[in-house]
Amino acid sequence: MDSRKKKIGVLVPYSNTNLEPDMMRLCPDGCTMHFQRLGGYDVDKVPDSDQMAGLGASDIDHDLTMISGVRPAVVLYGCTSATLTHGRAFDRDLAARIKRRSGALSLTAAESLVRGLGALGVARVGFASPYVGQINAEAVAFLSGAGFQTVRCHDIGRSLSNYGQGELTPDEVYALAVAADHPDAQAIVLSCTDMRSVEVIGRVEAALGKPVVTSNQAMVFALMQDLGLPRGVQHAGALFDLL
Template sequence: MTETRTAAKIGVLVPFTNTNLEPDMELMRPPNTTVHFQRMGGYDVDEIPGSDQMAGLGASDISHDLRMISGVRPDVVLYGCTSATLTHGPSFDADLAGQIKAGSGAASLTAAGSLIAGIKALGATKVGFSSPYLGEVNEQAMAFMTENGIETVKCANVGRELGNYGQGELTPDEVFDLACRADHPEAQAIVLSCTDMRSVEAIERIEAALGKPVVTSNQAMTFCLMQALNLPRHDRLPGRLFDRL
């Protein structure tokens, strides 16, 4: 079937070392849409991505990036780094989404905001949480969820410091193991945060093994953009979250 490319144009702002958001978006891309990426700097590739680096990325000037992505006249713009706004809190995240909307003229969704929206769409209030982040960023992520009425009943740490490329080099098998370690009898869903972690490929395996829905950063952004643009469900969408479309 020939693609019309007329349903929507999706703009994505992505950290410049991220290697997995783009392939994930292509895996889940709704038919007849096009996806366009603008890479963001604002951090040192050689630093371990801790709280200070992620907070710095979130606070960096993205006016140039917004001008570039606005060139495609997008219908929606995604801010594709979860921890960059998790480290600042919900009000900063909402303000950034507003800044992106004002600067691009498009609907705006952040990875962190989408993660919360996905959890709430499932009706979950208690979750197991994991990510490739350092412990301090995990603490801030759990606080972010708490402010949104979501309790973390277990947090599984990756167990070692990962550089900016190390996060993206975790295999889907390693992500599966991480998710299983985040499970808890009280957890109603498993949350995997990070747009550069290969969670999307592991979602259905995790759900089958644990019997619980999974919410990941990139999956949640896709869910929210489909809601925002009123796009129909298609057959390349992994996980129970999309049952809520």
């Protein structure tokens, strides 16, 4: 590893309260995390497909200027649903635009889920999220386009506000993950950068005997792969065992 510390830039939806703690929890040895908050959506409205698609399509040039000030090695786009709602072509284009504008490697939460599942070598998944129904359908389509079959899709069963997603307790997230399991599922996907999924990975894997891939864990896995970083002392489930 380069003797200089690797700087990781993270773009965070401005009402998100759990992405930053997760990133600090998973931060690779020798790296530092630097955050820039994103607008582009109405925090007082239910974060439905239109709201999240609007966030994904919003102008982030100013935010990229701000995060580029730390000269990051990687810039993470820290909202999964903002690009799940648009599809993989949009997601890839956004990552390419971030790379051109920041001069850094770029990873999105949505494509990081795909990379994590690919690394595990699975084909069929159980999917869980706190999203409103239409976003779940778009997420299933996104994964299908990447070659993954969703054999069960489970949501929280009610419409959550932007803050409500982040206020789900680890016990609620655990129950959500277990409810997404299916005999044919080879892994469980917990999608949403504001859901406290990282905290329950080990618990869910122990209960189900299957790997768990979460938005935040998958982004850190992907950046560690791309920067050639060893796992170090961090442990976040079977996915990190591949490092």
